[in-house]
Amino acid sequence: MSKRDEYLNSVCREVRFRAARKYVRQELSDHIDDKRAQLEQSGAADAEAEAIKAMGSAVQTGQALNAIHKPRVEWGVIACVLALAVAGFIAQQAFYPNGINGATLAMMFSRIDWLPVIVGLGVMSTLMFADYSWLIWLRHACFGLALAFIAVYLWFVPDEAYFRSLPRWYWEVVVIIAPAMLFLLGMSGFIQRHGKWRVRDMVLLLGLSAVSLFAMFRVSSSFTLLLAVAELSMLLVALAASSLASVHKAARTAACAAAIILILSVLRIPHLIVSSAHIEYSAAHIHEMLSGAPIVGPSPAYLQDGIWKLSDGANSQILTSSIGAYGWLFGAGVTAAYCALLILMISRSLKVSHAYGRMLALGVCLYFGVRIILSILYTFGIAGSLSLEFPFFGPSSINFLTDCALVGVLLSVWRRSSFMPRDASASQVSGVSPAQPIQ
Amino acid sequence: MANISKGLMSGSTGLMVLHLIAERDMYGYEIVRELEQRSDSVFTLKEGTLYPVLHGLENAGLVQSYMQTAQSGKPRKYYRVTKTGKAALADRKAEWAVFSKSVSRVIGDLCYE
Numbered sequence: 001m002s003k004r005d006e007y008l009n010s011v012c013r014e015v016r017f018r019a020a021r022k023y024v025r026q027e028l029s030d031h032i033d034d035k036r037a038q039l040e041q042s043g044a045a046d047a048e049a050e051a052i053k054a055m056g057s058a059v060q061t062g063q064a065l066n067a068i069h070k071p072r073v074e075w076g077v078i079a080c081v082l083a084l085a086v087a088g089f090i091a092q093q094a095f096y097p098n099g100i101n102g103a104t105l106a107m108m109f110s111r112i113d114w115l116p117v118i119v120g121l122g123v124m125s126t127l128m129f130a131d132y133s134w135l136i137w138l139r140h141a142c143f144g145l146a147l148a149f150i151a152v153y154l155w156f157v158p159d160e161a162y163f164r165s166l167p168r169w170y171w172e173v174v175v176i177i178a179p180a181m182l183f184l185l186g187m188s189g190f191i192q193r194h195g196k197w198r199v200r201d202m203v204l205l206l207g208l209s210a211v212s213l214f215a216m217f218r219v220s221s222s223f224t225l226l227l228a229v230a231e232l233s234m235l236l237v238a239l240a241a242s243s244l245a246s247v248h249k250a251a252r253t254a255a256c257a258a259a260i261i262l263i264l265s266v267l268r269i270p271h272l273i274v275s276s277a278h279i280e281y282s283a284a285h286i287h288e289m290l291s292g293a294p295i296v297g298p299s300p301a302y303l304q305d306g307i308w309k310l311s312d313g314a315n316s317q318i319l320t321s322s323i324g325a326y327g328w329l330f331g332a333g334v335t336a337a338y339c340a341l342l343i344l345m346i347s348r349s350l351k352v353s354h355a356y357g358r359m360l361a362l363g364v365c366l367y368f369g370v371r372i373i374l375s376i377l378y379t380f381g382i383a384g385s386l387s388l389e390f391p392f393f394g395p396s397s398i399n400f401l402t403d404c405a406l407v408g409v410l411l412s413v414w415r416r417s418s419f420m421p422r423d424a425s426a427s428q429v430s431g432v433s434p435a436q437p438i439q
Numbered sequence: 440m441a442n443i444s445k446g447l448m449s450g451s452t453g454l455m456v457l458h459l460i461a462e463r464d465m466y467g468y469e470i471v472r473e474l475e476q477r478s479d480s481v482f483t484l485k486e487g488t489l490y491p492v493l494h495g496l497e498n499a500g501l502v503q504s505y506m507q508t509a510q511s512g513k514p515r516k517y518y519r520v521t522k523t524g525k526a527a528l529a530d531r532k533a534e535w536a537v538f539s540k541s542v543s544r545v546i547g548d549l550c551y552e
Contacts, residue, residue, distance in 0.1 A: 011487070024490070026516075027467065027490060027516050028487065028490065030466075030467075030468075030513070030515055030516070031467050031468050031471075031486060031487075031490075033513070034468035034511070035468065035486065037511070038472075054485070054486050055485065055486050055487035056484075056485025056486065056487045056488055057485065057487070058487065060488070061485075061487035061488055061490065061491065064488070064491035065490065065491050065494060067491075068491060068494045068495050068498050069494065351500065353497070353503055353504065418494075418497075418498055419494070421504035421505050421506055421516050
């Protein structure tokens with residue numbers, strides 16, 4: 001073994017966080033290279049040995065680095081996720097005639113589909129320890145699969161009745177897991193690899209926004225809202241992450257248009273604004289909640305007809321029903337937990353140095369954030385029926401699995417944030433000459 | 440070349456490194472060379488010990504790292520100061536000014552042989 005390897009191994013042995021070792025090793029090895037080159041220029045006999053000697057004690061350096069590079073686990077986020085999952089379990093009981101009254105624990109447990117919950121928590125833990133940076137190499141597969149699933153949805157599902165007749169796992173996988181998660185991961189990978197926005201990137205996004213909008217009209221189900229929400233999240237994050245000065249004017253216009261289309265389609269704003277019946281509906285909805293009556297009534301007729309028709313899924317009524325069943329304190333507690341979760345997620349993600357990691361983390365945060373905000377707006381009758389679930393809270397177990405996987409990716413990004421360097425885009429901001437994107 | 444005590448060095452290395460990075464983006468070996476040249480070889484670190492300082496500054500959000508091709512043609516991990524780092528540098532310089540002035544007042548202009 002060479003003296004260089006001995007030194008580097010001694011340093012790395014002291015750094016207990018294995019994921020940090022390769023970055024520490026590379027940086028120290030580069031330093032030894034530079035020192036050796038300088039000593040060779042000055043005519044040193046054994047430049048390599050002198051360079052290593054100049055580095056000092058490997059053990060002391062390693063111990064000092066170990067004190068800095070500790071894996072960070074965001075226990076606050078994990079606690080919020082578990083608390084919301086438990087609250088969701090209690091909330092689901094509200095759909096049963098007696099709720100939790102008179103029901104034994106065994107009865108309540110038997111009502112829940114536990115396999116996806118256990119698998120979801122397992123997936124979250126596994127992804128937390130995995131290296132998220134390899135996701136960038138799967139961007140083509142993620143993107144291609146997401147588009148393939150959208151194509152299947154658009155061309156092979158003629159109407160809602162046929163859609164509903166399909167096995168639950170089929171439409172949950174096709175319209176929930178595949179588009180949202182794969183699109184998030186694929187899009188973030190493409191943005192990172194391109195390094196900067198170009199017109200064709202924006203045109204592609206605009207086209208895909210139109211696809212999701214059309215998909216929502218094609219079959220009157222709002223599950224594809226998740227796709228739109230995922231697109232919107234990544235679009236906003238990418239715009240924030242890019243150096244806007246380098247973005248072509250036409251590309252910026254296209255990006256803004258895409259964002260507006262997505263926002264309008266997600267909120268169904270035109271239809272909601274023009275109808276005065278909506279104001280009456282909102283007032284009646286709030287009155288029912290304040291009076292403590294369980295709220296299970298359908299949305300008004302105008303939301304049931306035409307291209308804006310949305311299904312009144314039990315998913316989006318879950319918090320509303322549980323407020324009726326368990327009172328305002330329960331609803332306030334859940335809302336507070338979601339606010340805490342969002343604040344923790346976003347504030348932690350903003351501190352990540354690695355550009356790809358930060359973009360991925362903020363995209364996931366926004367994806368959760370848009371769903372949470374829209375679901376809260378629905379709970380108070382401000383938004384129409386959206387059939388969007390609260391993350392971790394709804395009865396859809398496949399959704400829970402997807403959400404856990406995305407939190408696992410977040411935890412992986414935060415865990416490695418102490419040693420992953422930024423990419424070359426930072427150099428353009430500081431005025432230093434541009435460099436190659438990170439491979 | 441004077442042998443400076445470890446205590447004095449450890450207290451001021453972070454300040455000097457942050458100051459150098461604030462002047463322009465640098466990578467580790469550049470920082471060591473610059474420190475040596477400017478101090479007339481008074482401050483010669485055990486070079487490996489620079490990296491805990493750099494990583495500590497990055498952990499605290501005072502600097503950010505990124506990869507870039509150096510003049511040698513090889514990719515190196517550069518460090519640049521953040522807004523928080525600039526503010527922290529100003530505070531530390533003010534702290535150092537007060538400290539060094541106070542020490543000078545206490546010990547006066549006495550020279551020990």
